[in-house]
Structures are given as structure tokens and as C-alpha cells.
Amino acid sequence: MxxxxxxxxxxxxxxxxxxxxxxxxxxxxxxxxxxxxxxxxxxxxxxxxxxxxxxxxxxxxxxxxxxxxxxxxxxxxxxxxPPAVIERNQIVPLLYRRGALSIQAEGRALGRGGVGDSLRAINITSRTTVTGLVAPDGTLVVFSNE
CATH class of the missing domain: 3.90.1210.10 (Antifreeze-like/N-acetylneuraminic acid synthase C-terminal domain)
Structure with missing residues (x-):
């Protein structure tokens, strides 16, 4: 029917x-x-x-x-x-970059996101909420707090 x-x-x-x-x-x-x-x-x-x-x-x-x-x-x-490469609550690598310095940490995604999407995550170590862009490899490139 x-x-x-x-x-x-x-x-x-x-x-x-x-x-x-x-x-x-x-x-x-x-x-x-x-x-x-x-x-x-x-x-x-x-x-x-x-x-x-x-x-x-x-x-x-x-x-x-x-x-x-x-x-x-x-x-x-x-x-x-774009299809999601990060699912909600997934553990994701966080990449902080500033000039020549880059730091990698682990975070927990607060939503789903595809390549190029802006996504929020919680840094597991510091418990702070960060926002970044989803990279093709599933890394979250965190925005600078300048």
C-alpha cells in the first residue's frame, strides 16, 4: 500500500x-x-x-x-x-596547531561530522570543550583561541 x-x-x-x-x-x-x-x-x-x-x-x-x-x-x-567520518561519543585525535607547534591529544566527539564540518569535542585530559574542523583522516583540527 x-x-x-x-x-x-x-x-x-x-x-x-x-x-x-x-x-x-x-x-x-x-x-x-x-x-x-x-x-x-x-x-x-x-x-x-x-x-x-x-x-x-x-x-x-x-x-x-x-x-x-x-x-x-x-x-x-x-x-x-559529506558522509560522517566521526560519530557521536567516538574517541578522536585532537590536533592543536599554532605556527610551527602542534600538539595532539584525545577527545570525545559531541556530535557526528563529515569532512570539513565544524564539530565540538571534549578534551579527555583537560575536560575542556573545543571546536575544530573534521579532517579526512578523522582528526579534529582544533580552532585557535586567539
Missing amino acids: MLGREFWVLTAVFLALAASGRADVVVAARTLRAQAVIGPEDVGLAEGTIPGALISLSEAIGQEARNAIYAGRVIRIDDVG
């Missing part, structure tokens, strides 16, 4: 978008859970012009859904991001 409803919702959205404009936008082909990595079978193109919407399948494929995306819904830039 649910599959039939999703089909009709998707069909209605495709038709509405096709009638409203000439540019392509990316839409969800099926309902995507939050934190799901988007594959080629999960998305499609429809005609339409919607500000903030993805316009190429390559912008969505391989990205992670930041929240639930329902079948037939246009996928916007803020709906997706």
Missing part, C-alpha cells in the same frame, strides 16, 4: 515540476532515512526551477542525507552533506 502512495506522490511532483520550469532539479526517487548515503537508485531528475535545489545527480550521489527526505521531494543543498 505504501509503495503505491509513494509512486503517486512522486508522479505528481514530477508532473508539477515539469510544468513549472525548464531547468533540472534533483528529487528523491524513494524515501531516504537521515544519515543514509545516497546512491544512484535513490535520486532522479525532474524539470523545475527551485532556489537552493541540487541541479545535478552527481551533487547528491555519495552524499549523506542530513534529515529524512521523502519520495518525490526536491533535494536542497542543506539536505545533504
Whole structure:
């Protein structure tokens, strides 16, 4: 029963978008859970012009859904991001850099984050909360307190 409803919702959205404009936008082909990595079978193109919407399948494929995306819904830039490399409560290396000096410590992540995301963590030794950028190797590069 649910599959039939999703089909009709998707069909209605495709038709509405096709009638409203000439540019392509990316839409969800099926309902995507939050934190799901988007594959080629999960998305499609429809005609339409919607500000903030993805316009190429390559912008969505391989990205992670930041929240639930329902079948037939246009996928916007803020709906997706890089897949998380750090999970909440994970022990992560913290890297403090200032000029030629760099110090490494351990921290506990206070949230999930993908490469380039700003993320908070607690330094396990000093018990202070720090904020840094997630590096591709899962290290949190801590912002300077200048």
C-alpha cells in the first residue's frame, strides 16, 4: 500500500515540476532515512526551477542525507552533506596547531561530522570543550583561541 502512495506522490511532483520550469532539479526517487548515503537508485531528475535545489545527480550521489527526505521531494543543498567520518561519543585525535607547534591529544566527539564540518569535542585530559574542523583522516583540527 505504501509503495503505491509513494509512486503517486512522486508522479505528481514530477508532473508539477515539469510544468513549472525548464531547468533540472534533483528529487528523491524513494524515501531516504537521515544519515543514509545516497546512491544512484535513490535520486532522479525532474524539470523545475527551485532556489537552493541540487541541479545535478552527481551533487547528491555519495552524499549523506542530513534529515529524512521523502519520495518525490526536491533535494536542497542543506539536505545533504559529506558522509560522517566521526560519530557521536567516538574517541578522536585532537590536533592543536599554532605556527610551527602542534600538539595532539584525545577527545570525545559531541556530535557526528563529515569532512570539513565544524564539530565540538571534549578534551579527555583537560575536560575542556573545543571546536575544530573534521579532517579526512578523522582528526579534529582544533580552532585557535586567539
